[in-house]
Amino acid sequence: MPRYLLFPGRHHLLTRFQAGYLQRLATPGDGAVTDADDLVTVVWAVTSANHENTRRNPVPYHRREAAIERFSVLTGLRSVVVPVFDTTPTDRFAEVTVKTVAAATGLELTPADTVVACSTPEVAAMYEGLGFAIAGVEAEVEPTPARPWDVLLRLAADDPSWRDLAHPATVDLYARYRLDDLVRSVVNDPVVGDEGGLTATRDYRTYAEAFAGAAQRKWDTVREHVRPGRIVDIGCGAGAVLELADREPALRESDLIGVEVARHLHEECVHKKAQGFFVNPNVFFYRRNVLGGAVFAPRSVDTTMTFALTHEIWSYGEQMASLRRFVQAIYDHTVPGGVWINSDVCGPDGRDRTVHLRLATTDGVDPGRPRTDLAAAGSAEAAAYVAGLSTRARLDQFAVDHRFAVDHRPVADGVVELTLGAAMDFLTRKDYTDNWLSETQEQFCGLEYADWKGLLTDVGFEVDPVSTAVRNDWIVTNRLAPVATLTTPVGDPVDWPVTHVLLVARRPLNT
Known part of the structure; x- marks a missing residue:
């Protein structure tokens, strides 16, 4: 009998098969346990522990850990749970995991006292290369039982059989914390990729730097239209605009809420809050995709701000269908008399000519x-x-x-x-x-100003007269005019058109 059973995996869902398998593997052949030292310790190495709300990793680590601990109590297993942060693909993954366990717990796992439980052949081979014996879990049973991820996908597909396959510890935790709804929302998200971003090719460092550099200009543009109360910045990036809102004395009693779908940017927001960037204690950050379902209760938000966001919803979603769902979601969560302020790129008038x-x-x-x-x-x-x-x-x-x-x-x-x-x-x-x-995955000119006004009024908003489409003359002077000219097909000059839009939309008081 080994002293330890190392069980690496993401462990978003635990199964009844795992319970029986681990109990057999961790119990002496005669089933007799006379002392605590006779128990085999299952070391759960929970990988991607720093990831959550992504298609590959929908459940946060602390919930996974809670399920494992409850699973251990119900099965009589002695367990140690260790978070392993995500790393870039490496053939030293097994070594990194063993070292992480040692750093977190002091347990020096060796081939002499440890068996590795792993059903993924590529990962198992890495541990075999270090000399560990392998227990194949699902991979050594015929017919192969449903693996945890297969069961989770059944949940996401609303297949009720997932409850029969999942261990009661998982079923109970999912019910108490509504994790089944979370899994369905994240796994079935039509916009967000496996790693929690709109696109896998974006350089989020330069993206965040650009937003931070423009934050003051954005805030100056919208400040007079912000209604105190519950203020939400959807697509808040790294929280730069909310930092400026936090400094406004008139908003010190307001709740400041940032919603960001990209994992990298949300993590930076949370880091800033932990580092004391915000004075207002009522600053919160949610990692959500508004298209995946309601984030806020109906009629609960006084001001919603969006900057350079709506063209992404258009581009990465289903164009007008996705944008309409987004606008409807904002209308639904806005209090009567509340405001949505949207600043984004805009197509030119007569964009099809x-x-x-x-x-x-x-x-x-x-x-x-x-x-x-x-x-x-x-x-x-x-x-x-x-x-x-x-x-x-x-x-x-x-x-x-x-x-x-x-x-x-x-x-x-x-x-x-x-x-x-x-x-x-x-x-x-x-x-x-x-x-x-x-x-090149995005379209800036999908809508012109008249389209915007039509969409907002159709949903129920009143468009404030301050709303306008404008041309960024800096872009014209520095980016366009030096290398390009526009004419009609017969050679008449065409003025450079509008490039951006500012929309101030209010939900009527009588709605």
Whole structure:
């Protein structure tokens, strides 16, 4: 009999099969236990312990730990639970896990006193390479029983058989903390990826830095429209705007709530709060996707702020269908008389009309044809390659990499024919080379100002007259005019159109 049974895994759900298997493995052959020292200690190495609310890791570590402890009591197993933080893929995973156990508990697990319980062949091979004996759990039984993740997917699919397969410790904990609803919401999320972001290619460091740099300008734009009370910033990034709201004396009695779907940014928000960035004690951060279901109770929020968010909902969701669900969710949680303030990019008026776009051809290289392998090449290589292209060649590359159609037809040297919306989608994105593979997944010009007003009033909002579509002249002066000109097909100049929108929408008092 070994002294320890190392059981690595994410352990989001525990099964009845695991209970019987571990009991047989951890009990002496004659079943007699005369002393506590005769018990085999099951060391649960809970991997991805720092991840939660992602498709791969929906349940937070502290809930997983609680289920394991209750499972141990109900099965009579002696257990030690150790969190193992996520790491980049490495062939030293087994070694890292064993060292983490030693650092957390002082237990020096060795092949002489430890058996590893693992049903994943690739992971089991790493422990075998260190000399450990392997117990295959589900992998050594025929027919193969349902693995924990298979049972969790049954739950997500509303298959009631998951309750028969899951251990009562999991069923009980899921019921008490409504984790079954959480799992369904996260696993079935149509927008958020496996690792908890909208896209796997985004550089969140530069993304957060850009938002922090623009936070003061954003806050100055919306401050006068903010209604005290319960103030929510959806898509709050790393919390930069809420930091400024926190400094407002007039809002010191308000609740400041940040909602962020991207795991990396939410973690930074929580870190800031722990480090004392906020004076107001009523600052809270939720990791949620509003499209996955209601985050706030009906008529419970006084002010909702969104910055550079709605174009992402349009782009990563189902365009207007997803955006309408989002607007409806905000309307539903807004108190009568409350306000939604939305600042984002905006398509030009008449975005479907045909224009001619002349682009610089000498400000970079022209390889003759765009590459079709940039997505596979990776973010760093893509950024370096696109940064070296001429503006004209960059349009061809954009048309290949962009998720949305960028139909363009060459009509002269450096001149193409396309719609005004497609032209502005390219021109407002062409300089984001650092996040090229991410930015080309988004559409900036899906809606023009009239579309926005129609959508808001259709849902029930009143659009405040202060709402407006504007042109960012800095972008025109520094990014567009030096390398591009717009004309009609017959050669008449076309003024640079609007690029951004500020919407102040109120829920009527009598609703």
